[in-house]
Amino acid sequence: MTEKLLTKHFGTENLFRIDVYLKLNGYQSARKAVLEMMPEEILNEVKAANLRGRGGAGFPAGVKWAFIPKDVQKPKYLCVNADEGEPGTFKDRYIMNHNPHLLLEGIIIASFCVGINTAFIYIRGEYEMVAKRLEQAIAEAYANGFLGKKVFGSDFHLEVIVHRGAGAYICGEETALLESIEGKPGNPRLKPPFPASIGLFKCPTVVNNVETLSNMPFIIAFGAEKFRRLGLQNDGGTRIFSVSGKVKEPGIYELPTGISLREIIFNHAGGIQEGKRLKAVIPGGISAPILKADEIDIHMDFDLLIEAKSMLGSAAIIVIDEDTSILDVLKIITTFYSHESCGKCSPCRIGNSWIHKIVMRIKEGKGEKDDIENIIRLASNMVGKTLCPLGDAAGMAILTIMEKFMKEIESCIEN
Amino acid sequence: MIPGLSEKAKNKIKEIIARYPQKQAAILPVLRLVKEELGFIDHEAEKFTAALFDVHPIRVREIVTFYSMLNQSQLGKYHIQVCSNLSCSIMGAQTLIEYLSQKLGIKPGGTTKDKKFTLSTVECLGACEKAPCMMINFEYYGNLTREKIDDILNRLE
Ligand SMILES: Cc1cc2nc3c(=O)[nH]c(=O)nc-3n(C[C@H](O)[C@H](O)[C@H](O)COP(=O)(O)O)c2cc1C
Ligand code: SF4
Numbered sequence A: 001m002t003e004k005l006l007t008k009h010f011g012t013e014n015l016f017r018i019d020v021y022l023k024l025n026g027y028q029s030a031r032k033a034v035l036e037m038m039p040e041e042i043l044n045e046v047k048a049a050n051l052r053g054r055g056g057a058g059f060p061a062g063v064k065w066a067f068i069p070k071d072v073q074k075p076k077y078l079c080v081n082a083d084e085g086e087p088g089t090f091k092d093r094y095i096m097n098h099n100p101h102l103l104l105e106g107i108i109i110a111s112f113c114v115g116i117n118t119a120f121i122y123i124r125g126e127y128e129m130v131a132k133r134l135e136q137a138i139a140e141a142y143a144n145g146f147l148g149k150k151v152f153g154s155d156f157h158l159e160v161i162v163h164r165g166a167g168a169y170i171c172g173e174e175t176a177l178l179e180s181i182e183g184k185p186g187n188p189r190l191k192p193p194f195p196a197s198i199g200l201f202k203c204p205t206v207v208n209n210v211e212t213l214s215n216m217p218f219i220i221a222f223g224a225e226k227f228r229r230l231g232l233q234n235d236g237g238t239r240i241f242s243v244s245g246k247v248k249e250p251g252i253y254e255l256p257t258g259i260s261l262r263e264i265i266f267n268h269a270g271g272i273q274e275g276k277r278l279k280a281v282i283p284g285g286i287s288a289p290i291l292k293a294d295e296i297d298i299h300m301d302f303d304l305l306i307e308a309k310s311m312l313g314s315a316a317i318i319v320i321d322e323d324t325s326i327l328d329v330l331k332i333i334t335t336f337y338s339h340e341s342c343g344k345c346s347p348c349r350i351g352n353s354w355i356h357k358i359v360m361r362i363k364e365g366k367g368e369k370d371d372i373e374n375i376i377r378l379a380s381n382m383v384g385k386t387l388c389p390l391g392d393a394a395g396m397a398i399l400t401i402m403e404k405f406m407k408e409i410e411s412c413i414e415n
Numbered sequence B: 001m002i003p004g005l006s007e008k009a010k011n012k013i014k015e016i017i018a019r020y021p022q023k024q025a026a027i028l029p030v031l032r033l034v035k036e037e038l039g040f041i042d043h044e045a046e047k048f049t050a051a052l053f054d055v056h057p058i059r060v061r062e063i064v065t066f067y068s069m070l071n072q073s074q075l076g077k078y079h080i081q082v083c084s085n086l087s088c089s090i091m092g093a094q095t096l097i098e099y100l101s102q103k104l105g106i107k108p109g110g111t112t113k114d115k116k117f118t119l120s121t122v123e124c125l126g127a128c129e130k131a132p133c134m135m136i137n138f139e140y141y142g143n144l145t146r147e148k149i150d151d152i153l154n155r156l157e
């Protein structure tokens, strides 16, 4: 059995209530961090843990925190990314629903370490019930003196505000998220400057994913070394894989980082439904380039997946069986991107909508000879030429399907 | 003030604004509240919000048209949002959307004549382990089949 840090107590009844959470030694790590540790000490521990961001890009959390300038007079902010819009991903919902106090504890640790007094949890608009649960948990934490003016009786003060989105995938991108909290449309900003120097309200800002922060209580309680040993040396801990599609047991699986994709699908998620054959897998949310059935003997490691020209992303695994047509997959992906492009830069806005139109025409049986060439040209023109990573992701996801399933797409056009 | 906004909502607006370190950050939460109260956001509501935050109405229009949950016209009493993204489609969402469409006599995007139902297709709802799934107002329903849909709709007043 692998050790679980995030989902360990999910089976406990009413875990979301603070009294239940406290009985399981809840808030001990946050208390220890605030009352017994120096911010520098916490930072060193988080750096040594080699915890890589769970939101998508896999940037080391400790390194990100260290970018926040220490000598500025301005306030600093924490923005918790709970937008969870990447298709295939649902792990953050589980954390917030089952164990909201784990996240709050992580927020306290991060904020104390960086010197932050206001944290926003940006949660996608559809998660109404989850947002209510979070608000309830926050109220309990205030009532217990774990948030507010004197956190654990110390001089440290921390306010936590739940901020609800209103239906826009792009707001998961960190700078679009900041724009959205500032009361604007969620259009990504040009980087640099990075949020660490000029972020929310032009102040230094840390943006971290829900799962990233939820690892902090374990790191503080048991140390960086133990955390690293649970997973890969350069990517410590566990990950919650969201597994969906044609597997027998879709759901979340908390497993060590670096576990093989085949093992997740066949040993943990029960294999393919109805004895069908595996056709393809998307290993990191819809933005991650597709892998063919014979490419799943790969370890779920950021660097190895990049080598395989895909992406670990949000660790959302979408399993596609032989019954699913690849043209349908392409249709859904292009529908998604043409719908969710924020429209700020033309290669993404125009490229995605044209590709989508072509794919829809092929789907209607009116494919033309040069469609494939045009799709490839339009998609290539997005990669590396857009303001935010959405354009790259769309381009790469589409190009990879075209490359790996060219024959099937061709046959859709010919027939 | 826009007509139709309750006293409670007005107080809630003040409360929301007070919560934020910068006033304009409260625009989206206030628009969400107005939408909840009135069912949709029309030009009057836009103007009201603009005045409240001391910004040009076009700024508010930009926000309202950007976010899909800030609808600009009245929806049915029950807003059925069926996920049409990948995991749900693999599990048969498309046939369920057609089924719902037929059953209600409206296309996705439409509202029934009695204003009871609006049908929409949406991108991933973050509940792919229960694919195919849908949301009615803020309630999630997963592992859908035709029978299950019949059953759910029958229970709605
Ligand atoms: C188009 C787009 C959508 C994104 N959506 C999310 C999201 O829903 N949740 C998330 O945590 N990160 C998302 N990200 C990644 C964030 O930009 C950012 O890298 C992350 O929140 C940083 O947190 P981490 O370092 O803890 O992973 C998205 C990125 C892009 C480009
Ligand atoms: S790449 Fe697409 S989503 Fe990103 S800023 Fe440009 S238009 Fe917007």
Ligand code: FES
Pocket: A087, A088, A089, B083, B084, B085, B086, B087, B088, B089, B123, B124, B125, B126, B127, B128, B131, B133
């Ligand atoms: S794909 Fe339907 S909920 Fe995620």
